[in-house]
Amino acid sequence: DIQMTQSPSSLSASVGDRVTITCRASQGISNYLAWYQQKPGKVPKLLIFAVSALQSGVPSRFSGSGSGTDFTLTISSLQPEDVATYYCQKHNSAPFTFGPGTKVDIK
């Protein structure tokens, strides 16, 4: 099965900073990569699918890129409400494996 890894596991940044999270698949998954945001104590929420397609209602400061095995989630200007754990996931076929998550907080 394809394994998903993320780096870093956590990061601390200042409000307004550009934040980048990396996700790597152990085999190519074409463009079937999604990102989810889970705020503390809340239900996960879909942010981005198909590498770069923004889910309806998601702020434009979030963006995704990549292809094949290497992908990134970028927050162009970190806001206090972006404090959360971010998970990548392969969504083309089962098993729909998640990455281990990246915890983002404010410095």
Add this chain to the structure above:
Amino acid sequence: EVQLVQSGGEVKKPGESLKISCKGSGYSFTSYWLGWVRQMPGKGLEWMGIIYPGDSDTTYSPSFQGQVTISADKSISTAYLQWSSLKASDTAMYYCVRRDGVFDIWGQGTMVTVSS
């Protein structure tokens, strides 16, 4: 409004059985795959399995095959996740999720606590 509403939290003892539910509304329940995701306390998301309520076709993660059973009753737009013999390590939050190419709609979660 498209939503998934899950059954309430449960406190059970090791060895007991349990079935939790997830009711879909606001969309054609039989036309979308519905999955289950586990989140153990303080840990990440783990995909458990998925069912197509239209014909009950089911696929499990290798990690959960044989450990749980996923089913659905399309007449009442409800999917289920069940255990025949709970273990303390089953303590977790369980989410049902609709798959429209991606997990776009999430239930509110059901907390299952297994303790003697």
